[in-house]
Amino acid sequence: EAGVAQSPRYKIIEKRQSVAFWCNPISGHATLYWYQQILGQGPKLLIQFQNNGVVDDSQLPKDRFSAERLKGVDSTLKIQPAKLEDSAVYLCASSGQGAGRADTQYFGPGTRLTVL
Amino acid sequence: QKEVEQDPGPLSVPEGAIVSLNCTYSNSAFQYFMWYRQYSRKGPELLMYTYSSGNKEDGRFTAQVDKSSKYISLFIRDSQPSDSATYLCAMSARTGGFKTIFGAGTRLFVKA
Numbered sequence: 001e002a003g004v005a006q007s008p009r010y011k012i013i014e015k016r017q018s019v020a021f022w023c024n025p026i027s028g029h030a031t032l033y034w035y036q037q038i039l040g041q042g043p044k045l046l047i048q049f050q051n052n053g054v055v056d057d058s059q060l061p062k063d064r065f066s067a068e069r070l071k072g073v074d075s076t077l078k079i080q081p082a083k084l085e086d087s088a089v090y091l092c093a094s095s096g097q098g099a100g101r102a103d104t105q106y107f108g109p110g111t112r113l114t115v116l
Numbered sequence: 117q118k119e120v121e122q123d124p125g126p127l128s129v130p131e132g133a134i135v136s137l138n139c140t141y142s143n144s145a146f147q148y149f150m151w152y153r154q155y156s157r158k159g160p161e162l163l164m165y166t167y168s169s170g171n172k173e174d175g176r177f178t179a180q181v182d183k184s185s186k187y188i189s190l191f192i193r194d195s196q197p198s199d200s201a202t203y204l205c206a207m208s209a210r211t212g213g214f215k216t217i218f219g220a221g222t223r224l225f226v227k228a
Binding site for chain 2: 044
């Protein structure tokens with residue numbers, strides 16, 4: 001079974017530029033998560049999708065971050081404009097159970113973003 | 117106060133040692149407790165999953181949950197250099213929509 005795929009693996013941009021990350025979850029997984037992991041910290045949930053609907057985006061900085069999962073499969077996370085404090089690893093995860101149930105999350109390798 | 121507290125380490129032990137990793141938490145509603153292992157430049161992978169209080173053993177790994185003290189532990193027996201990684205505790209609650217809250221992670225080095 002293929003795991004969660006993410007691209008790019010690394011990205012370096014200047015502040016105020018925009019950037020987009022892509023995630024392909026495990027086939028058949030209805031729930032998709034985007035996490036931000038700042039160096040030395042644990043992952044922090046940014047947004048959770050159930051199929052193509054948003055379940056939780058309470059910690060997503062909506063003035064600069066956006067995410068979509070149009071067909072309930074792949075997802076993109078965008079930052080526009082980027083700030084220095086956005087430097088982090090952006091992790092995508094998926095799980096097979098629906099929202100509202102505890103379930104194992106499978107993580108991708110992450111995208112390491114550096115904002116200069 | 118953070119919901120989940122975890123000593124970031126680093127923790128350095130010789131090969132074969134018993135390792136004890138711990139987390140404390142403040143939200144008494146947490147009922148699902150997890151330990152993830154994260155190798156450098158990789159995503160976290162689930163090691164142990166425990167519901168409510170008690171112990172769970174899987175090979176060299178034992179997870180303990182003490183809800184009365186709001187304290188969870190992960191023990192690694194006969195530690196190996198391949199166990200060198202960051203260990204993240206995580207927990208969730210039905211009342212929180214099962215949103216997973218992670219600790220900061222403890223970096224473990226096992227020396228050959």
